[in-house]
Amino acid sequence: MSNSTVSGGPGLETAAVVAAEAGRRRSLRLGGRKLTFDYVSFLLVFLGLPLAIFLIFVISPFAQALYYASTNWTGFSDTMDFVGVDNYVRLLNDPTFLQAMRNNIVLALVVPLITIVIALIFASMITVGGPSHGQVRGLKGSSFYRVISFFPYVIPAIVIAILWNMIYTPSGGLLNGVLGLFGVTDQPSWLGDERTAMGATIFVIVWSMVGFYMILFIAAIKGIPAETLEAARIDGAGRWRTVTSILLPQIRDNVQTAYIYLGIMALDAFVYMAGLNSTGGPGNSTLVMSQYLYRTAFEKGQFGLATAMGVVLAIITLLFAALIIGVFRLIGGKDEGGRS
Amino acid sequence: MSTDTRAAVTVNRRSSAPRPPQVGVQSTAGDKAVGITSHVVMAIWSLVVILPMLWTLLGSFKTTKEIFASPFGLPASWNLDNYISAWVENNFGGMFLNTVIVVGVALVSVMILGAMCAYVLARFSVPGSRIIYYLMLAGLTFPVFLAIVPLFMILQNMQLLGSLFGLIITYVAFALPFTVFFLFSFFKSLSYEIQEAAYMDGASEWRTFFTVMLPMAKPGMAAVAIMNFLGLWNQFLLPVALNPEKDNWVLSQGMAAYASSAGYALDFGQMFAAVMITIIPVLIVYVLFQRQLQGSVAQGTSK
Numbered sequence A: 001m002s003n004s005t006v007s008g009g010p011g012l013e014t015a016a017v018v019a020a021e022a023g024r025r026r027s028l029r030l031g032g033r034k035l036t037f038d039y040v041s042f043l044l045v046f047l048g049l050p051l052a053i054f055l056i057f058v059i060s061p062f063a064q065a066l067y068y069a070s071t072n073w074t075g076f077s078d079t080m081d082f083v084g085v086d087n088y089v090r091l092l093n094d095p096t097f098l099q100a101m102r103n104n105i106v107l108a109l110v111v112p113l114i115t116i117v118i119a120l121i122f123a124s125m126i127t128v129g130g131p132s133h134g135q136v137r138g139l140k141g142s143s144f145y146r147v148i149s150f151f152p153y154v155i156p157a158i159v160i161a162i163l164w165n166m167i168y169t170p171s172g173g174l175l176n177g178v179l180g181l182f183g184v185t186d187q188p189s190w191l192g193d194e195r196t197a198m199g200a201t202i203f204v205i206v207w208s209m210v211g212f213y214m215i216l217f218i219a220a221i222k223g224i225p226a227e228t229l230e231a232a233r234i235d236g237a238g239r240w241r242t243v244t245s246i247l248l249p250q251i252r253d254n255v256q257t258a259y260i261y262l263g264i265m266a267l268d269a270f271v272y273m274a275g276l277n278s279t280g281g282p283g284n285s286t287l288v289m290s291q292y293l294y295r296t297a298f299e300k301g302q303f304g305l306a307t308a309m310g311v312v313l314a315i316i317t318l319l320f321a322a323l324i325i326g327v328f329r330l331i332g333g334k335d336e337g338g339r340s
Numbered sequence B: 001m002s003t004d005t006r007a008a009v010t011v012n013r014r015s016s017a018p019r020p021p022q023v024g025v026q027s028t029a030g031d032k033a034v035g036i037t038s039h040v041v042m043a044i045w046s047l048v049v050i051l052p053m054l055w056t057l058l059g060s061f062k063t064t065k066e067i068f069a070s071p072f073g074l075p076a077s078w079n080l081d082n083y084i085s086a087w088v089e090n091n092f093g094g095m096f097l098n099t100v101i102v103v104g105v106a107l108v109s110v111m112i113l114g115a116m117c118a119y120v121l122a123r124f125s126v127p128g129s130r131i132i133y134y135l136m137l138a139g140l141t142f143p144v145f146l147a148i149v150p151l152f153m154i155l156q157n158m159q160l161l162g163s164l165f166g167l168i169i170t171y172v173a174f175a176l177p178f179t180v181f182f183l184f185s186f187f188k189s190l191s192y193e194i195q196e197a198a199y200m201d202g203a204s205e206w207r208t209f210f211t212v213m214l215p216m217a218k219p220g221m222a223a224v225a226i227m228n229f230l231g232l233w234n235q236f237l238l239p240v241a242l243n244p245e246k247d248n249w250v251l252s253q254g255m256a257a258y259a260s261s262a263g264y265a266l267d268f269g270q271m272f273a274a275v276m277i278t279i280i281p282v283l284i285v286y287v288l289f290q291r292q293l294q295g296s297v298a299q300g301t302s303k
Helices: A012-024 A037-068 A086-092 A094-129 A142-154 A157-167 A174-181 A195-220 A227-233 A241-250 A253-268 A270-276 A287-297 A303-339 B002-016 B027-059 B064-069 B081-088 B092-123 B129-141 B144-157 B163-188 B192-200 B205-216 B217-234 B235-240 B250-263 B270-302
Strands: none
Touching: A037 A303, A037 B092, A037 B129, A037 B144, A037 B163, A037 B205, A086 A094, A086 A303, A094 A142, A094 A195, A094 A241, A094 A303, A094 B027, A142 A195, A142 B027, A142 B270, A157 A174, A157 A195, A157 A270, A157 B027, A157 B250, A157 B270, A174 A303, A174 B027, A195 A241, A195 A253, A195 A270, A195 B027, A195 B235, A195 B270, A227 A241, A227 B163, A253 B235, A270 A287, A270 B250, A287 A303, A287 B144, A287 B205, A287 B235, A303 B144, B002 B163, B027 B270, B064 B270, B081 B092, B081 B270, B092 B163, B092 B205, B092 B217, B092 B250, B092 B270, B129 B163, B144 B163, B144 B235, B163 B270, B192 B205, B205 B217, B205 B235, B217 B270, B235 B250, B250 B270
């Protein structure tokens, strides 16, 4: 799950948004209502109470952040000077922050790519991996694989990170124990080595996400009308052709949503880093912006500067989403051109 | 309502529906190759997922010395020492209780408040509903990190920083947009005739909602409640940043603090036991609601 968002999973949130969009089109009006005590008290409590909580604890912090980001506020002093864009200039000249930003961008590009490719392969195997005659069928006993693969999704991300931290422990950890069984003596120290730390971290995030997206893609593939698959088969399409020419174009929207949510999650990545390498890893090789922000705010007390990092993070997040939507639109256009 | 119920189980039903028997058709060699490869790949992945879990379960019964001696060895004696010392000495018991309180109260609150809000937005024409919609969308989209510092100060000014109540109300606020968006479509799909009938019978707006409309939205409520439970139980950033009071810690932050404070001198056995304590509640929810959970993921993609 996207770990900074409190609820639901990645993808589900967009799904909820889409569903709400669809629902809002037909709005039945219950006529002009009399403002009786019943109706007014009902509206005040039903709409007013949740909205008040939401505005105070979610919207107002977002709005305040934009202001604080241009002050030199330290949080614990009363003085707060307006410094304009100084905080942003400082950030762009801070090599540690730039390194964190680079790490974030690497994560946002690599994590979704690997996760989605693996999830798509698994989902295709499970849905069209069955015999090539008769009805298009999935793999036998696939429900077992689905139950197992989905499991990491429900484990708290911090537990996953701590668990893998222990698995990666150079001596006594599970991974090097397994390597030892195969006679590998040159055992890396994984998270302790600048060369392997990032890769090991990416693997953990992918491990925790693949199952969820596999289920998501399986559901999307099952949503494709059976007739379409039958028709492709009758036309002589093999499995590979079915996957590339039928499945992928049909579930393109789901892949796009998955890419955006995985990317947003990778741009955060705070919880994984907190469990795997809470100090930023060897040579800051796994330091991410969220970690640096947290340290700047709650350890150094530079609230203004930290909020500016939050703004940068938010901007990168929105840019990333826009980029992915743009790229997918481009691919989509080509697809349609090729087909006609 | 029937459509909602159906949506929630479609995938499972479809996958478990009996297939027409294929008589007299031989599998080709290619079929076998693909089938076997698929099974092998999926089996390996299952192993990669399960092995760390088994290792943890096994490790939670071993002493740290045994863990370091061999990753696969069985414990010399099967006992609950690690669990007891994690629960008592390291106060994971207290943290467990805090987590149950915070997640329980927040979950019930957000479900009620979210349902009420979604109901009004879906079925009444209120001025400004468009603005509310976009604000909720913003609440879903922007990173929590943008809000975390101002949020810290807001809670501090309200004297709620580090209190369970402060944490609960923050959980509710941040879980609200997701809950409202999801339930919005459910309330939208409910019958208007029944609502009118309730008014005809003289039911107030309050009564209509609690005795007529809310029970009809049960399938939607269940799906959202499961997702919210997992989301809140697994929440990490909000407690770490907003709940510094050690007595009020929840499991996720306690785990992180314990893991990083001890470093490599960490008592692995106790750590494993603490991991199990944190996982067991979500494991139970997962096993009980596995079908609904995968169903609601599937349902999310269907439109």
